[in-house]
Amino acid sequence: MTDVRARRTFLRYLAASPLFASGALAPARGISAAADKRSREAYELGEIISSVNEAINVFDFDAVAREKLPPAHYGHLATGTDDDATLRANREGFRQFQLRVRRLIDVRKIDTSVELCGTRFNSPIGLAPTGGNKFCHPLGEVAVARAAEETSSLQILSIGSTTSVEDVNRERGAPVWFQLYPGEDWSITTALLKRAEQAGCQVVVLTVDLQGGSNRETRKRFTKTDNRDCNLCHDRSDRYQNRRRKPMFDGLDLSKYGRLSPRGITWEFVRRLEDATSMKLLVKGIVTWEDAELCLEHGVAGLIVSNHGGRAEASGRGTIECLPEIVQAVQGRIPVIIDSGFRRGTDVFKALALGADAVAIGRPYLWGLASFGQEGVRAVLDMLRAELMMVMRQAGATSIDKISSSHILRSG
């Protein structure tokens, strides 16, 4: 019996034990903290699905991703910051809100479509920007774009993508939204904007939550357990090698680009960016009403409530908890999108009931991508939308605009 199988047999035996249920025998390795408990158990017990049809919820794809990806790559996907407290807070935050559902409403027809920045999507659940999708699957962003096209979903493409914006737009059959880390050099920033514009993008998303850096301990721990030679792919002797591998940086003088999120940028920079582009500008990474008001003051076209999936600062505050103060500040004047920790239709419903216009997911579609490529991404999107439709029927809200604050209560 291989080590892995022997370990799983032992764990299956332990699973039946009340001690295991109490958590007393939970694996002591720190690397386990990042993954959701259920998918961690599925992984440990070897209960890995082998086709999309077997999935019961999106966490089933996490277990497959963990099985399939090399440890360093899975660690990169799973990590939060510090001890992952904000990652967990993103999930735990949803428990602070309860649903108020209504009865005896005709719910035979459910419309989940939404309009965002001039485009109609079939679902309020979009794909957040995640860098370098080929670390999950050889087709990377192409597979993601095809799934987004099949489901008519919003796709935000990371500047760190492993497929060019031109190719992704072709596969998506429509322009994606382009996410920008502006770098330190204005001429490079404007060259990136121009390229996205020429590719047909109509929306640019400026990510502002990594200006302070972030300490990704879970990633470091997983990397330590990886016995492959990472230098074979990531040549550490070449400072700019990682960026050279990313098509959006083709032809740019990378030595000038510097930090992705320069420490010195301020709201003045946001204004400068707006003046430099014909694209609508959204700011991603807003978590307080003060910054939401500054977004309005600076005329941005929308904002994304995000803590980078618990990968930015260790605030310990879930984005769903941040949402009410932001919605109150915005008062419907610009679209509010939210991400970080969304894993179920009820999570999405809660955000919409609190006043968000749409939700984005990061890790769940990467789990789907790592598991089953395009089919996996599509399965995750379909599953979350189906779950949302069920809650909408249960609540008696037949379209997204009928989901309101009357459907939600803060516990206590």
Ligand SMILES: Cc1cc2nc3c(=O)[nH]c(=O)nc-3n(C[C@H](O)[C@H](O)[C@H](O)COP(=O)(O)O)c2cc1C
């Ligand atoms: C592997 C990975 C890579 C990411 N890369 C980027 C990126 O390049 N740009 C960005 O703005 N956000 C990036 N994010 C953050 C996501 O856009 C999003 O905010 C987050 O994943 C949402 O949380 P969730 O993963 O819990 O759904 C990344 C997240 C992950 C997990």
